[in-house]
Every structure is written in C-alpha cells, then in structure tokens.
Amino acid sequence: MSPKTFHACPCSWTRPFGRASKPRACYAADKVGRIMLQTLYEQGLRHGVDSFNEWVTLNLIHDGQRCMGVNA
Known part of the structure; x- marks a missing residue:
C-alpha cells in the first residue's frame, strides 16, 4: 500500500515544478494539490495535531527519526 493510499488521498501524482529530480511541492490551486x-x-485533526494559522516555521526540532517540535 502506498503512503498516499494509506492516508486516504485520492491521487497519485504531483506537478513537476522546475523539473527537479524529486517532487517537492504541490500546487494548491490545482485539484490534486488541494486534495493533498x-x-x-x-x-x-484526526491525530490531534495542534495547528496555528498565520505562523511561519523557522526550524523543525527532531531526534533524527521523529519531529519533536518546531521553532516558529
């Protein structure tokens, strides 16, 4: 099972921004980006993740495997 199927995302592709070797962005105005x-x-929401509108993330704090926090 692919990660997108596991998380119930009904799509399987992204737009090739800048012809990069790795997909890095989803276009929010596109149907696929909006669905993602x-x-x-x-x-x-399902997993109880806190959300803060209008904040900018400066740095993710992690232990090498898991995200432990954020510097905003």
Missing part, C-alpha cells in the same frame, strides 16, 4: 492539503489537514 485537505487530506493533510484532516489527518492532522
């Missing part, structure tokens, strides 16, 4: 953002938001 909606799915991410729903999964965050």
